[in-house]
Amino acid sequence: MSAVQQRGSLTQIELAGVTGLSPATVSNIVKELTAAGVLHTAHSTRNGRRALQVTLARGLGLVAGVHFGTRSLRVSLADASMRVLADQRMPLAPDHRADTGLQRAALLVREMLLDVDAAPDELLGVGVGVPAPVDVRTGRIATVGMMRGWDEVDVGGTLSDDLGAPVHVDNDANLGALAEARSGAGAGHDAVAYLRVSHGIGGGIVLGGRIVHGRGGVAGEIGHVTIDENGPICRCGNRGCLETFAGAGVLLAMLSESRGPLTLRDVIDAARAGDPGCRRVLFDAGQHLGVATASLCNLVDPEIVVVGGQLADAGEILLGPMRTVVEQRTMPSVSGPVSVVPSEHGATAEVRGALTLALDRARVGGALGVSA
Numbered sequence: 001m002s003a004v005q006q007r008g009s010l011t012q013i014e015l016a017g018v019t020g021l022s023p024a025t026v027s028n029i030v031k032e033l034t035a036a037g038v039l040h041t042a043h044s045t046r047n048g049r050r051a052l053q054v055t056l057a058r059g060l061g062l063v064a065g066v067h068f069g070t071r072s073l074r075v076s077l078a079d080a081s082m083r084v085l086a087d088q089r090m091p092l093a094p095d096h097r098a099d100t101g102l103q104r105a106a107l108l109v110r111e112m113l114l115d116v117d118a119a120p121d122e123l124l125g126v127g128v129g130v131p132a133p134v135d136v137r138t139g140r141i142a143t144v145g146m147m148r149g150w151d152e153v154d155v156g157g158t159l160s161d162d163l164g165a166p167v168h169v170d171n172d173a174n175l176g177a178l179a180e181a182r183s184g185a186g187a188g189h190d191a192v193a194y195l196r197v198s199h200g201i202g203g204g205i206v207l208g209g210r211i212v213h214g215r216g217g218v219a220g221e222i223g224h225v226t227i228d229e230n231g232p233i234c235r236c237g238n239r240g241c242l243e244t245f246a247g248a249g250v251l252l253a254m255l256s257e258s259r260g261p262l263t264l265r266d267v268i269d270a271a272r273a274g275d276p277g278c279r280r281v282l283f284d285a286g287q288h289l290g291v292a293t294a295s296l297c298n299l300v301d302p303e304i305v306v307v308g309g310q311l312a313d314a315g316e317i318l319l320g321p322m323r324t325v326v327e328q329r330t331m332p333s334v335s336g337p338v339s340v341v342p343s344e345h346g347a348t349a350e351v352r353g354a355l356t357l358a359l360d361r362a363r364v365g366g367a368l369g370v371s372a
């Protein structure tokens with residue numbers, strides 16, 4: 001069951017491969033667990049051969065993932081095999097109040113449960129990502145001032161009271177890192193660093209399948225690594241943080257005088273079409289990201305660096321200069337330079353990570369009938 005839960009869906013033959021059990025034993029166990037209503041099987045055709053596809057039964061319950069971005073809210077509902085049953089995104093006012101955001105999220109989760117004909121008690125748990133460091137022991141934001149109007153708010157407690165299910169909160173980039181490490185660009189690697197480059201710059205580190213939180217939840221906050229000790233004051237209160245050089249808001253402000261008000265999408269499209277100013281801004285941002293990432297690599301030595309967030313849509317215009325600077329500024333290794341690659345889950349990485357968190361916790365808590 002752990003093998004099915006972790007991989008979502010696999011054939012009986014694949015199940016025999018990953019568990020080391022004989023195909024006959026797997027077949028017997030699958031029959032037994034299907035009869036018990038725990039697994040679900042369906043015939044499928046793989047490479048022209050008929051196979052029996054095994055997933056967890058829908059009756060095991062559902063999980064919800066919630067991602068609060070700085071500008072939008074995304075909610076997904078998935079079954080115990082991580083099959084996404086519903087996914088919705090809605091804009092949020094830039095300075096929305098925490099209670100408004102949390103009420104909207106709870107409303108969306110309830111509506112989505114109704115849409116898939118699920119009762120409220122089928123919800124096993126909720127994972128929530130917010131764009132600020134989180135003290136995962138309390139479910140509260142760990143650094144004052146990072147999300148205006150959200151300081152002191154008991155994010156986990158408020159949502160849990162509203163939805164009547166356990167709620168687990170973490171930093172959104174940590175959840176993006178978890179999703180990429182489990183089933184995205186970082187799959188198969190033991191040490192994965194993830195950068196989420198958008199209006200803010202977040203980061204997460206996953207070692208041995210687990211998110212590194214540090215003392216109070218600030219681990220991996222690459223957006224607040226100093227790249228110029230005399231640089232501008234950041235929203236965190238420090239000076240010269242990476243975010244003050246490569247955050248989307250800063251890039252847009254740099255272009256506004258010559259090109260008027262643009263969205264991040266406009267800048268990326270214009271850069272792709274050859275606009276030299278837009279290309280230059282993304283090139284410089286890539287170099288700044290490279291400086292901070294090189295420091296991260298010298299400290300943590302990840303096997304792979306995955307870059308997500310909206311700015312990653314710029315592709316090689318951003319990643320090329322970033323990779324060059326990372327190579328220049330990291331300690332040379334006989335293994336060669338670290339790979340710097342785009343995210344595989346793209347805009348859904350954080351919400352997938354939130355679903356993964358909810359499912360992991362449900363599994364550990366025994367709600368799925370599988371011990372960790």
Ligand SMILES: [Zn+2]
Pocket residue numbers: 223224234235236237238241243
């Ligand atoms: Zn900062």
